[in-house]
Amino acid sequence: MRIVIAEDSVLLRAGLIKLLETSGFEVAAAVGEAEGLLAAVRQHRPDAAIVDVRMPPGFTDEGVRAALVMRREAPEVAVLLLSQFVEERYAADLLSTSTSGVGYLLKDRVADVSVFLDALRRVAAGGTALDPEVVSQLLLRRHRDPLDRLTPREKEVLALMAEGRSNAGIAGALVVSESAVAKHINSIFAKLDLPHAEGDHRRVLAVLRFLDGDT
Amino acid sequence: MGTRHQGQYGCPMASISPARRALEHAPWSRATWRDTAFVASGVPLQFAGWTIGAAFWTVWIPVNLVPLVVLATVSLLAMLLALRPLTSWQRERCWAMLGLEISRMPDFDDGRPWDALRNLRSPEVWRVIRYHLVVGPFLAVGALTTLATWMAGAFLATCASYAWALPYSNPLSLSAHAIRIGVLSGLGVLLLLAAPWVAAAVRRADARAAVTLLGPDRAAELERRVEDLAEKRASVVDAADLERRRIERDLHDGAQQRLVSLALNLGLARETLSGVPDEAMQVIIEAHEEAKEALTELRNLIRGLHPAVLEDRGLDAALSGVAARVPLEVALRVEVEPRASSTVEAVAYFVVSEALTNVVKHARASAVEVTVLREGDTLRVVVTDDGVGGADPSGGTGLTGLARRVQSVDGTFRISSPAGGPTTVTVELPCAL
Incomplete structure (x- = not known):
């Protein structure tokens, strides 16, 4: 799998390259700022890009903005944003274009190597990977809509769905049976008035409804 | 400042006994000589204004209208231009002889000499004119009266010593002459005793006039000072804010990146190393966990300083991040349009995050409500919890x-926290600093 990295800290860039290469990924390019990232993506057409949110010149949200441009220019390239702080607002921006092939994680998560690589693979395969902290922020800001009708447990399940987990993964995380998860999910679908369709599509719709707030 | 002036020139006599007062006004006391010297030194300056104006007319008195007008204008201008040096000499005199400091007046003293003429609408300039051309001459007359009292007193009191030279009408009535000399001597002594009081009175009037007419208006001065202080404070607050941002940036670029990299390497070692003794692996695992905890702590610390998202997206975005980290149900409502100044936003952010930290630590609450609303030029921040109350702002x-x-x-800043709750913290901030 070919990856492009955009990270302004030299130390961390080297660390990420090492991590990816020892884990069997191919690092097509590693750059230090947003402009370079866009050029590298155009040139290499990687499977995924790992992008730091805060990069030169402004050190605010250059990564988010570059990611948005990438989503427009090359939607087939998955984007995994990394940041020292996750902000609900940035997540909302990122997810407003599409919820497939995007991820947004705290930088700390790279320390949990296998979890991080899982997330990267999931995003590269067209899934989503949201940091639990982003999810809790998103939940907080979506009080005033049909989501209010969900029970706390259902909200947990929905949050895990948004993180991109499968039913089995959700069941594992909540320590319940898979059938209980399926029941919760059906109840979520019902409460969110989602039309009957293929399972995965409804899943995406539920996540979209979940994320589709006042962005 | 006011009280100091009062002590210097005014009458701080209320608390002083009549005996002390009389002693202070004895002809030989230091205060008396100081007062006399002070009022005497004022005479040339106080007459100077009119003298300069009149000087032109002693040289030439024109008869025709045009030269008359020209000369009048020239002499008037000369008088006005003399005001500034005269004023500063007067202030010097007050400072040197009475220790009385009279501040400069920006409208009058600053700029080039002729700027004072352009500022003719300023009350400051008119007060100065009043001192030099109206009050001053009267004060000078007062000063001359003081000197005359001293001199007359001295001449009369000592008249016995030159009584032989004085004319007397009838050579036979020597006793009448002696009585007359005696009366005159007594009168001289009385004048000598009175002179210190005259000197003190004129000194008081002079100093008061100098302070009120040559110095800045108290109210105006205070107003200026308040403005000045407000400006200084704003710049100090801004500097502190800037410093906080710098620290945040430094930590973010330095320690935080290093820690992430360290945790990453430890994580990599943990996952990929094989054939390591169990004990060594245990150490790696512990180090890895420690590094991750340190990262979390550092992240929370940095976020408390000044989050980048605040600058970037404003209070709403920054606060939703804070609220999400609180292990309570938080209802957050932020309506700040247009945005407040960045320093004020930083304070509002700090208020909410500190208040929430307090709630988590002490209130034993289950729900918190946070509202941040802009009402005109005021940013109103209210944090209410349903906890046990009893928060003590002094504790x-x-x-x-x-x-x-x-x-x-x-x-x-207001806090209401009755025992049993609820606790409400209300903060109002001016949107512009």
Whole structure:
């Protein structure tokens, strides 16, 4: 799998390259700022890009903005944003274009190597990977809509769905049976008035409804 | 300042006994000689204004209208231009002889000499004119009266010594002459005793006139000072804010990246190393966990300083991040349009995050409500919890720090926390600093 990295800290860039290469990924390019990232993506057409949110010149949200441009220019390239702080607002921006092939994680998560690589693979395969902290922020800001009708447990399940987990993964995380998860999910679908369709599509719709707030 | 002036030139006599007062006004006392010297030194300066104006007319008195007008204008201008040096000499005199400091007046003293003429609409300039051309001459007359009293007193009191030279009408009535000399001597002594009081009175009048007419208006001066202080405080607050941002940036670029990299390497070692003794692996695992905890702590610390998202997206975005980290149900409502100044936003952010930290630590609450609303030029921040109440603003350092930071931008801080709850913290901040 070919990856492009955009990270302004030299130390961390080297660390990420090492991590990816020892884990069997191919690092097509590693750059230090947003402009370079866009050029590298155009040139290499990687499977995924790992992008730091805060990069030169402004050190605010250059990564988010570059990611948005990438989503427009090359939607087939998955984007995994990394940041020292996750902000609900940035997540909302990122997810407003599409919820497939995007991820947004705290930088700390790279320390949990296998979890991080899982997330990267999931995003590269067209899934989503949201940091639990982003999810809790998103939940907080979506009080005033049909989501209010969900029970706390259902909200947990929905949050895990948004993180991109499968039913089995959700069941594992909540320590319940898979059938209980399926029941919760059906109840979520019902409460969110989602039309009957293929399972995965409804899943995406539920996540979209979940994320589709006042962005 | 006022009281100091009062002590210098005014009458701080209320608390002083009549005996002390009389002693102070004895002809030989230091105060008396100082007063006399002071009023005498004023005479040339106080007459100078008119003298300069009149000087032109002693040289030439024109008869025709045009030269008359020209000369009048020239002499008037000369008088006005003389005001500034005269004023500064008068202030010097007050400072040197009475220790009385009279501040400069920006409208009058600053700029080039002729700027004072352009500022003719300023009350300051007119007060100065009043001193030099109206009050001054009267004060000079007072000063001359003082000197005359001294001199007359001295001449009369000592008249016995030259009585032989004085004319007397009838050579036979020597006793009548002696009585007359005696009466005159007594009168001289009385004048000598009175002179210090005259000197003190003129000195008081002179000093008072100098302070009120040659110095800045008290109210105007205070107003200027308040403005000055407000400006200084704003710049100090801004500097502190800037410093906080710099520290945040430094930590983010330095320690945080290093820690992430360290945790990453430890994580990599943990996952990929094989054939390591169990004990060594245990050490790696512990180090990895420690590094991750350190990262979390550092992240929370940095976010408390000044989050980048605040600058970037404003209070709503920054606060939703804070609220999400609180292990309570938080209802957050932020309506700040247009945005407040960045320093004020930083304070509002700090208020909410500190208040929430306090709630988590002490209130034993289950739900918190946070509202941040802009009402005109005021940013109103209200944090209410359903906890046990009894928060004491003088007790915890959290609340004191909070109140202090609010005051630094001229905001108000109120807390209501009856025992049993609920606790409400209300903060109002001016949107522009």
